[in-house]
Amino acid sequence: xxxxxxxxxxxxxxERAPLLGYIRAIVGDPHLAEDIFQDVVLVVVKKGAPADDAxxxxxxxxxxxxxxxxxxxxxxxxxxxxxxxLLDAFDAQWAACEEAxxxxxxxxxxxxxxxxxxxxxxxxxxxxxxxxxxxEQIAAEIGRPVNTVYVALTRIHKALADCVRGRLxxxxxxxx
Numbered sequence: 001x002x003x004x005x006x007x008x009x010x011x012x013x014x015e016r017a018p019l020l021g022y023i024r025a026i027v028g029d030p031h032l033a034e035d036i037f038q039d040v041v042l043v044v045v046k047k048g049a050p051a052d053d054a055x056x057x058x059x060x061x062x063x064x065x066x067x068x069x070x071x072x073x074x075x076x077x078x079x080x081x082x083x084x085x086l087l088d089a090f091d092a093q094w095a096a097c098e099e100a101x102x103x104x105x106x107x108x109x110x111x112x113x114x115x116x117x118x119x120x121x122x123x124x125x126x127x128x129x130x131x132x133x134x135x136e137q138i139a140a141e142i143g144r145p146v147n148t149v150y151v152a153l154t155r156i157h158k159a160l161a162d163c164v165r166g167r168l169x170x171x172x173x174x175x176x
Contacts, residue, residue, distance in 0.1 A: 011057050012044050014111060018058075019065055022094060026069040028081065039068045059095060066091065105171055106164060113163035121156050128153060 012019075019040070024033040043064050066087065073080050082090065114122065127133045127141065135153070139146040 008044050008048055008057075009041075012041060012061060014108075015058055015061055019061060022062055023065050023069050025090070026066065026081070026087070027073060032072060032076075033069075036065065036068050036072050039072070040065050043068070062091060062094065105168060109164045109167035109171070110160065112167060113160050116163065117156065117159070121152070121159075124149070124152055125156060 016037070020030075020033055020037055023036050023040075024030055027033055027036065040061065044061070070080055114125065117125065123142075124138065127138045128135075133141070135146050135149045139149045142149070
């Protein structure tokens with residue numbers, strides 16, 4: 001796999017949640033939206049993404065998702081809920097909201113900081129925040145005392161907070 005290809009997949013996965021929301025807004029079915037997202041992944045794998053401008057990627061991937069969503073509705077012989085003009089207006093509004101998203105730099109910083117965690121720390125974070133497990137459940141799962149889990153999570157929180165603050169400060173320094 002090429003580095004450009006890897007970057008495209010990484011960028012797509014970073015856009016997963018908003019893209020699923022976008023697709024679901026078009027098709028109205030969360031299960032169908034997930035299937036369409038997988039089709040979008042296949043398009044990115046087969047065709048790649050525009051390499052000329054990373055800032056254009058969210059708009060490009062939304063366009064791919066839009067066509068995949070409409071195609072899926074047609075294949076299922078379902079009525080497309082919007083006409084093209086309304087979809088264009090919806091897309092423009094969606095893009096404006098993404099651009100105005102005030103927390104996006106912090107979210108991107110947090111993603112980068114999470115990637116820098118050790119695999120063990122990432123597993124603890126996933127257990128706590130993705131699977132909503134309690135400290136007791138995590139401790140039982142990994143065979144450690146509950147206090148050890150809480151101490152580890154506290155250290156991870158501090159490390160993530162310091163990392164995010166540092167990245168945001170460097171980002172603000174780069175802008176100004």
